[in-house]
Amino acid sequence: MNRIADRFAALKREGRGALVTFLEGYDPDPATSLAILRGLPGAGADVIEIGVPFTDPMADGPSIQKAGLRALKAGATLAGVLALVRDFRKEDAATPVVLMGYFNPVLSYGVDRFCNDAAASGVDGLIMVDVPPEEADEIEPQAKANGLDLIRLVAPTTDEARLPRVLAATTGFVYYVAITGITGTRSASGADLSAAIPRLRPHTDLPICIGFGIRTPEKAAEAARIADGAVVGTALVETLAASLDDQGRAKPDTVRKVLDHVRALAEAVRGVKSAA
Amino acid sequence: MNKPLPNSFRQGPDGRGRFGQFGGRFVAETLMPLILEVERAYEEAKTDAAFQTEWRRLLKDYVGRPSPLWLAERMTEHLRANSARDDLGAKVYFKREELNHTGAHKINAVLAQILLAKKMGKTRVIAETGAGQHGVATATACALFNLPCTVFMGATDVARQQPNVFRMKLLGAEVEPVTSGAATLKDAMNEALRYWVANVHDTYYCIGTVAGPHPYPVMVRDFQCVIGEETKQQILAAEGRLPDALVCAVGGGSSAMGLFHPFLDDEGVAMYGVEAAGRGVDTEEHAASITRGRPGVLHGNRTYLLQDADGQIQEAHSISAGLDYPGIGPEHSWLHEAGRVNYVTATDDEALEAFQVCSKLEGIIPALETAHGLAHVMKLAPTMPRDAIVVLNLSGRGDKDIFTVAHHLGVKL
């Protein structure tokens, strides 16, 4: 079974796009992170992305950088994030989980062992930010052998010549990076997105989700309408950060505040019908 | 280990930018098309006569090349006096990159890269800097070519390299202090890459060393090879033979690659890359990526890195801001595993000592980076025969470091 394909197929039947949430694993501590994860499906997340903390997140803006550092301070490791997924899977067998991160922690863990353990833990797909198609052989065979989707980023800078190559190497869904920039900085206009997504469609039958710079329920709804899903990361990470005490520790309402935010996004996304 | 020796050490990288398993292009998709564009532009520039002529003109009339090869007689005598026997104590030569305009080797590759940026139609330039030498060189070239320039520099380095910060500003560059991480060179490079991702349409990223994604390691190396090519001619003219050993400090390793590469296939020439051992390689405060690190992926390439058991990158430490980096260029990692270059270390204290000895004996105040290389020469030369020849890449001058050195010597300026 493939949870990602099943989920997008089900959403298509419902006639709506997906809400994809991103939070850093272990932010701000493992127990809170697990509590949030467990609450996400009920709050309306259709696909869950978990960031694997890394000291040097090259494609992330200040909010996600700080989240990663909080998580590392709380003891985050790749093994710890996999344990988080296993705990989540005890209660949820259906919601797709995608790990998003940078290659070095995976390399350090061992690519074979990682793909094996990730699949066994209930991970469905991987987004390796700094492994472009040119370096695909570093992880693609191992991911494939373990039934993990490799979700690739397509950027506004990905030109016509590259598109087929990037998209051919993608499975699960396509992650369209809405802006030329790092996470949480600017946001793309609806007009840009409306032009960008049809450019991809002829090259792929996979669902397309739009991420980077989607902050508000309105933007999420718009992205989910233009494409097949909206990824919201920085805005949720900021809600989480704002709920912490001045030592960066969770407060009693941290989980609720994050999930309330997810609910607001989900309502907006569900209020619209997908064009596809 | 029994590995077949490659026929030549000078053929890399392959089409994917790999030196053996090292190097590559580990960047986010947003950057990938631009990296490919830089590669195409560089390939064209190699055979573009106008580009080469203009770069050579700049090296000669603006930088002041060729830089001299200086027989350091008093240093040689000093080291002979310190050797165990009368027949020991190699002749020491300095390749005087510190005499280049802007005071270090960095300008060689910067001028070529700025010409490339122009050729590519880019209208803004960014750079990362540690010691500030690469930042100053980039700011200088941008002034000359009338390009706006932003230099990312760790806040820690901004504090310890004040003279260079002011220099960059005088040259019209913006200096962007970076506060993430330990606020040193690694963090400056992260921030430069992040800025680049957001400004790919008009911005050229001028990387200061033989690191980063392909084609930077090979491109910067090729642009720095002028050091080794000149050295080869000069030593042949002076001594009628090649040197026995080459020594150079390694941060990212551009000065070292520039000196070593033209000699890699000359079997009799031993090579020593000197990593910064900070307070000692057995402490947690050093920058010895090859000596104490293991292979990983950072800043677009696979190479030896200082990292923990979970693959998180560790902070480097060195008295020298230009060596304070937890990685090293991928070609060095390859040359290390191939056994062609020896990677050794020098501590903060050894560098400080070499810094002072060189100033007093040769009337040359070396950069603290360079002093690490010299510290190794001071260990090596006394163990070599008297008729042996050692060449040190005197990669930069130490004017920028006098405040740091004064501080460490307890002198108030």
Ligand SMILES: Cc1ncc(COP(=O)(O)O)c(C=O)c1O
């Ligand atoms: C004088 C000098 N030498 C050496 C270095 C180290 O860099 P690389 O190893 O790339 O030559 C620097 C860097 O700032 C420098 O300023």
